[in-house]
Amino acid sequence: MPMQRRTFIQVIPALALLGCATESSHQPSGGPRFSEAERSRIGEYYAGQRGRGPIEVPAQTVKAGEKLAQGPRRRRLPRELEETLPPLSAPYMRLIVGADVALVNTDTDDILDVIPRVAY
Numbered sequence: 001m002p003m004q005r006r007t008f009i010q011v012i013p014a015l016a017l018l019g020c021a022t023e024s025s026h027q028p029s030g031g032p033r034f035s036e037a038e039r040s041r042i043g044e045y046y047a048g049q050r051g052r053g054p055i056e057v058p059a060q061t062v063k064a065g066e067k068l069a070q071g072p073r074r075r076r077l078p079r080e081l082e083e084t085l086p087p088l089s090a091p092y093m094r095l096i097v098g099a100d101v102a103l104v105n106t107d108t109d110d111i112l113d114v115i116p117r118v119a120y
Contacts, residue, residue, distance in 0.1 A: 062098070091108075
């Protein structure tokens with residue numbers, strides 16, 4: 001019996017250390033993500049909105065797994081685009097932040113997914 005107890009006591013800390021070796025806390029929590037069809041539709045919409053000629057592509061403003069800061073200006077997608085996309089349940093919303101389109105949990109300001117540098 002004492003040998004089993006000693007083995008048990010040695011195994012528990014090792015298992016606890018294994019549990020600590022997880023991904024970074026910057027990974028997005030559970031929730032919806034942009035589908036390939038949504039990415040394509042959003043990209044096509046904004047490609048059709050751009051004029052001809054040379055353009056400077058803006059830098060990416062937000063990243064999945066981060067919190068949406070109060071600083072960057074955020075706005076809703078245009079209604080005519082939003083109506084072509086599948087509806088989202090509360091508290092999720094698609095927002096334009098800078099030139100990025102972000103999928104955000106509006107209760108927690110968690111950024112779940114991003115289509116970078118598309119809305120310019």
